[in-house]
Amino acid sequence: MRETYRVLPVWAGDVSGIAGALYEFGGMTVIHDPSGCSSTYNTHDELRWYREPSNIFISGLNMKDAVLGNDERFIRDILDAREGLPSRPQFIALCNSPVPWLNGTDFEAIAGILERKSGIPSFYVPSNGCHDYARGAGLAWQKLLQKFVGNRKTAALEDENRESTEQAAEKGGGREAESDDAVSVNVLGMMPLDFAAEGSVLSLEGLLQRNGFRIRTCLALGDAAGLRCLPDCTRADVSLVLSKAGLLPAMYLRDRYHIPFVTGVPLDDEDDPVLKRLGGMRPESALGETERTEVSRDPRPPVIFLTEPVLGASLASLVRRRTGRKTIVIDPLEADPLIRIPGVDAGLFGEEETETFLAQFPDADLVCDPMYDTILPDPERTRRIFLPTLALSGRIYREHFVNYFERGISDRLLGALTSG
Amino acid sequence: MPDTRNTPEGGQNNIIRIRDAKAGRTFPWGLEYNCPVHEHWNIVHTGMLIPECHQIYICTDNCLRGVIMTAVEMDAAARISSVMPDEAEIFNGRLEEITIRGVSDVIRKLPKRPRAVQLFPVCMHHFIGCDMRYIFDQVEREFPEIDFMECFMDPIRQKLTTTPEQRQRYQMMKVLAGEKGPEDPSKVSILGENLRVRDSDFMEILQREGIRVMQVQDCRNYDEYLAMGQAFLWITKSPLSKYGLEKAAALAGRRSLYLPAAVTYEEIDGQLRDLLHLICEASGRSPAEAAEKLDTWIQEQRALTENAFRKAREILGDTPIVADYICEPRPVGFARILLEHHLNVVRILADQISPEESEDLEALRNSYPDLELMSSSASDSLYERERFAARYGGCRSEAGNSGGAESKILAVGPKASFFTGSPYFVNAIEADGATGYMGIRHMLHLMCEAFREPKNPEIVTGKGLGLPGVWEADGGGHMIGRAVFLA
Numbered sequence: 001m002r003e004t005y006r007v008l009p010v011w012a013g014d015v016s017g018i019a020g021a022l023y024e025f026g027g028m029t030v031i032h033d034p035s036g037c038s039s040t041y042n043t044h045d046e047l048r049w050y051r052e053p054s055n056i057f058i059s060g061l062n063m064k065d066a067v068l069g070n071d072e073r074f075i076r077d078i079l080d081a082r083e084g085l086p087s088r089p090q091f092i093a094l095c096n097s098p099v100p101w102l103n104g105t106d107f108e109a110i111a112g113i114l115e116r117k118s119g120i121p122s123f124y125v126p127s128n129g130c131h132d133y134a135r136g137a138g139l140a141w142q143k144l145l146q147k148f149v150g151n152r153k154t155a156a157l158e159d160e161n162r163e164s165t166e167q168a169a170e171k172g173g174g175r176e177a178e179s180d181d182a183v184s185v186n187v188l189g190m191m192p193l194d195f196a197a198e199g200s201v202l203s204l205e206g207l208l209q210r211n212g213f214r215i216r217t218c219l220a221l222g223d224a225a226g227l228r229c230l231p232d233c234t235r236a237d238v239s240l241v242l243s244k245a246g247l248l249p250a251m252y253l254r255d256r257y258h259i260p261f262v263t264g265v266p267l268d269d270e271d272d273p274v275l276k277r278l279g280g281m282r283p284e285s286a287l288g289e290t291e292r293t294e295v296s297r298d299p300r301p302p303v304i305f306l307t308e309p310v311l312g313a314s315l316a317s318l319v320r321r322r323t324g325r326k327t328i329v330i331d332p333l334e335a336d337p338l339i340r341i342p343g344v345d346a347g348l349f350g351e352e353e354t355e356t357f358l359a360q361f362p363d364a365d366l367v368c369d370p371m372y373d374t375i376l377p378d379p380e381r382t383r384r385i386f387l388p389t390l391a392l393s394g395r396i397y398r399e400h401f402v403n404y405f406e407r408g409i410s411d412r413l414l415g416a417l418t419s420g
Numbered sequence: 421m422p423d424t425r426n427t428p429e430g431g432q433n434n435i436i437r438i439r440d441a442k443a444g445r446t447f448p449w450g451l452e453y454n455c456p457v458h459e460h461w462n463i464v465h466t467g468m469l470i471p472e473c474h475q476i477y478i479c480t481d482n483c484l485r486g487v488i489m490t491a492v493e494m495d496a497a498a499r500i501s502s503v504m505p506d507e508a509e510i511f512n513g514r515l516e517e518i519t520i521r522g523v524s525d526v527i528r529k530l531p532k533r534p535r536a537v538q539l540f541p542v543c544m545h546h547f548i549g550c551d552m553r554y555i556f557d558q559v560e561r562e563f564p565e566i567d568f569m570e571c572f573m574d575p576i577r578q579k580l581t582t583t584p585e586q587r588q589r590y591q592m593m594k595v596l597a598g599e600k601g602p603e604d605p606s607k608v609s610i611l612g613e614n615l616r617v618r619d620s621d622f623m624e625i626l627q628r629e630g631i632r633v634m635q636v637q638d639c640r641n642y643d644e645y646l647a648m649g650q651a652f653l654w655i656t657k658s659p660l661s662k663y664g665l666e667k668a669a670a671l672a673g674r675r676s677l678y679l680p681a682a683v684t685y686e687e688i689d690g691q692l693r694d695l696l697h698l699i700c701e702a703s704g705r706s707p708a709e710a711a712e713k714l715d716t717w718i719q720e721q722r723a724l725t726e727n728a729f730r731k732a733r734e735i736l737g738d739t740p741i742v743a744d745y746i747c748e749p750r751p752v753g754f755a756r757i758l759l760e761h762h763l764n765v766v767r768i769l770a771d772q773i774s775p776e777e778s779e780d781l782e783a784l785r786n787s788y789p790d791l792e793l794m795s796s797s798a799s800d801s802l803y804e805r806e807r808f809a810a811r812y813g814g815c816r817s818e819a820g821n822s823g824g825a826e827s828k829i830l831a832v833g834p835k836a837s838f839f840t841g842s843p844y845f846v847n848a849i850e851a852d853g854a855t856g857y858m859g860i861r862h863m864l865h866l867m868c869e870a871f872r873e874p875k876n877p878e879i880v881t882g883k884g885l886g887l888p889g890v891w892e893a894d895g896g897g898h899m900i901g902r903a904v905f906l907a
Binding site for chain 2: 001003004005006007009010011012013014015016030033034035036037038039040041042043044045049050053055057058059060061062063064066067077078080081084085086097098099102103128129130131132197350370371373374379383384385386387388393394396397400401402403409412413416419
């Protein structure tokens with residue numbers, strides 16, 4: 001039964017994705033929920049909470065207010081809490097767990113009321129606790145772009161962009177002023193749920209710079225310029241989608257501002273296809289397409305990548321290119337008909353499907369989060385290369401989070417696949 | 421609602437003076453902040469106390485993840501399962517069906533059939549009007565050999581009625597009523613306690629009277645747990661367990677005794693006399709002789725406790741003390757007894773004051789009206805660490821920072837440490853399982869120890885203090901052989 005999980009944890013939920021995506025933009029995120037969502041999020045899905053808190057609150061919804069539809073209290077509580085913050089939040093974002101979804105709470109209307117009463121831009125990120133973090137984060141970034149970029153007219157936007165870039169350069173808090181011929185890139189889908197290793201942003205920045213690129217905007221980790229420089233993203237040459245969560249904002253920027261995007265995690269490898277395609281700005285180029293045109297005749301068992309799918313497809317591409325081995329890329333996140341991830345072979349949802357699938361390949365090498373060990377029929381028979389991800393195993397393996405952008409990562413992966 | 425305008429910083433919704441505080445809903449409801457302190461136990465931790473018992477949660481992604489990861493972090497992933505209905509199944513009225521089928525599917529897939537299952541439907545089951553009786557009846561019919569405990573994870577109800585913790589504890593005790601066997605006057609069971617009871621007066625009294633004390637922490641299997649029902653007297657000291665204890669004991673026809681964490685000497689003495697009375701009643705002995713012995717023992721304990729206070733004062737001096745409700749289940753009473761012994765409590769952390777503490781509250785209002793009471797969950801508490809540091813200076817919470825002597829704050833409890841940033845803290849929950857005169861002395865000892873030796877404040881982010889954790893197993897000790905981490 002696909003709904004049951006005997007032992008495997010579920011991936012982080014949409015509410016965690018939303019809160020994590022908006023964390024560093026200086027807003028106020030309110031989760032309409034009785035209790036659990038906030039605790040789950042800040043305990044298992046968020047590493048920044050102790051040292052760098054963000055304005056993330058929960059409504060503490062009770063049964064009486066849920067049944068009677070007491071939205072007035074929800075609105076009043078948000079406005080009261082805003083008064084207690086040391087500085088005015090840049091925005092108010094709303095999201096929710098199942099009960100407010102079931103009782104049909106009109107969040108769009110509530111956001112409108114909040115915006116009118118507070119003068120603070122407010123928006124709702126559609127959610128209900130039934131989806132995964134990638135969808136939540138993607139929608140959150142899409143909403144953020146719609147709110148702070150999408151409503152502006154082009155000329156005004158150009159002026160603002162110029163101004164914000166100049167201001168950022170003066171204050172040293174933003175991305176570098178344009179002074180070179182580097183291709184400018186929007187980095188989309190960068191968040192700790194997928195890229196939790198310390199130093200990931202700096203390594204990515206270095207990797208891109210060494211290859212002639214410059215980050216214009218980063219959604220949404222470590223961008224010191226934050227919301228102020230967000231409109232600048234419309235001037236990028238290309239978007240780089242690092243994770244499934246980055247696809248919705250990428251599609252939005254493509255459809256509205258004609259910015260092409262490339263999907264994949266660039267790796268420190270001289271033939272890295274993501275970096276090549278990024279340079280060529282080939283829109284929506286399918287990672288791994290070239291390698292897949294020929295059926296691999298390699299006699300060795302396949303390498304199965306059971307990770308965040310964009311990462312999995314990127315790593316699989318590397319392995320195919322450098323070793324010639326067969327690879328299978330599995331997307332363990334929920335299917336979305338609007339989203340196609342190049343290089344992904346199949347989507348497997350839930351424990352039962354995944355367990356059945358893996359049982360067919362007892363000799364395969366498996367690249368996955370350590371949690372998948374619990375459903376392997378004979379773990380010791382399988383070579384496993386563990387890539388712990390915050391979105392699945394949480395903080396348990398935080399000492400082992402991988403910085404995928406650092407030098408030598410490709411060789412380390414290939415070495416692990418051939419060792420022992 | 422209390423007047424929050426006269427708070428130290430003015431206008432904050434998270435701090436009031438004790439003179440303005442009242443029991444019950446002490447702070448107004450509003451948006452809530454969830455601080456990164458997670459050492460207190462939750463329903464998953466508590467449920468794991470019963471051997472051979474499996475937990476099953478039926479919920480959507482976000483909440484489900486929290487409970488599963490709780491179990492994973494305590495290296496008990498094999499003892500918890502879940503059912504995650506999708507959006508359409510919830511909306512189209514299939515939640516009952518998916519719940520029943522899912523629970524059955526999980527049980528059939530388990531490598532070994534559990535003796536008991538704690539079943540946790542959630543908020544949405546109530547909200548869409550699921551027939552819970554039907555659900556429980558169906559699974560009980562399918563698996564008659566299993567004891568099903570009808571628990572809930574429904575925080576949507578917790579502000580207006582009993583909490584999930586209270587109802588879970590009742591269910592955990594209710595199974596004892598089913599197969600309890602004959603009453604045994606030589607045994608007492610301590611029920612509804614997360615931590616093993618230790619350093620406690622009533623344990624000492626029971627031991628002196630030759631009574632065998634049974635605790636769930638000693639049970640190696642489900643049969644041993646069920647055998648706890650034989651005890652003639654069921655005791656709890658947890659406020660969260662009182663509801664369950666009284667209901668379950670009535671069902672079983674057993675005596676029950678609620679011994680909350682007493683802090684004033686008179687209250688402690690009263691509790692011990694009640695206990696002795698019940699022991700004598702069960703054994704048919706005259707209480708007069710036993711009472712005389714008890715009075716002598718009480719006098720000794722009082723003297724020892726006063727001496728411990730004297731020593732603590734010598735060590736702690738005027739050091740400001742902040743105490744939280746995670747460490748001390750009776751934070752107001754605890755602050756009272758410390759203040760009455762001239763220790764410098766400056767703030768209590770408690771999201772609400774229990775009506776059980778009304779007398780202590782009144783005493784503090786009269787004698788220490790300016791004492792601060794802080795809510796850890798009010799939205800303003802998000803920035804309380806910065807405010808506290810600005811006010812008291814220097815006592816920041818960077819890992820390893822030992823703090824300056826001039827800014828030394830003694831934090832009693834993990835939340836007190838977090839909000840003060842103090843590395844000098846008692847890292848304990850639920851009074852460390854101790855109570856009574858011995859409990860007071862145990863806490864004073866921990867306070868003096870904490871005052872001397874700083875700790876890394878970030879340890880408070882760990883879940884379920886005192887439980888085994890996967891971290892101790894070197895990042896998952898079960899993963900060996902052909903597995904490698906890339907980093």
